[in-house]
Amino acid sequence: MREGGWQHPVAVVAVGRMCCSLHDVLYGLVASDPAEFKLRSVLMDCKVEDDVEVETIMAPSEAKPFEFMGVTRYVVHRGCFHRPHEYVLVAATGEVFTSCGEHLGYQICQFVSISQWPVTSTATRKRMIRAQVLRELPxxxxxxxxxxxxxSKPFVPDSVVQISLWHDVQNFWKRVPRCADAKKLCYCVEHKD
Structure with a gap:
């Protein structure tokens, strides 16, 4: 990673179990347009992103409702004393069935540099790679x-960055099922007829 321009990579890995279905987790994760992206951020108690742009490569369909691939750009404001953070990420979400019958899901996000969204002077462009591999248990x-x-910045201790990342990881476990439930409720309200 250092050859690719990374100055100080910091990682956190977590393994655990969620007491909900794989479809619920995937439904909570998938966001294929700016409105869904902002809704997911609000439901997951993340800082609401501004300037959300999504370029869809593959959108969810009726046959594959959890399949999404695209490039997303968004800005997170962190308060008046910090510059906003800008993220440009290629993201993929989906599910697969293995030859031995296992049902797996995934979400992978990685930063990219593309000419359509050049680096601006108003925000700090952040680098991130995130992967979630999900396996339906018996x-x-x-x-x-x-x-x-x-x-990370080299002057910020790794432990401080890891604690911040760990809080984000813990929030994933708590908020993805809540996000799925809220999205189901929104769907029911929109289609009540």
Whole structure:
């Protein structure tokens, strides 16, 4: 990673289990347009992103409702004393069935540099790689492998960055099922007729 311009990569890995279905987790994760992206951020108690832009490569369909691939650009404002953070990420979400019958899901995000969204002077462009691999277990729960790597400032201790990342990882476990439930409720309200 250092050859690719990374100055100080810091990683956190978590493995655990969620007591909900794989489809619920994937439904909570997938966001294929700016409105869904902002809704997911609000439902997951993240800082609401501004200037959300999504270039879809592959959108969810009726046959594959959890498949999404695209490039996303968004800005996170962190308060009046910090410059906003800008993220340009290629993201993929989906599910697969293995030849031995296992049901797996995934979400992978990685920073990219593309000419369509050049680096601006108003925000700090952040580098991040995040992967979540989800496995449906025999009891209906979901086994989760979660890894995130960020490029940190060298003067910030690794432990401080890892604590911040760890809070984000913990929030994934708490808020993705809540996000799925809220999205289902929104869908029911929109289609109540």
């Amino acid at each position: 009891d209906g729960s979901v086994g989760v492998y979660y890894k995130i790597i960020v490029d």
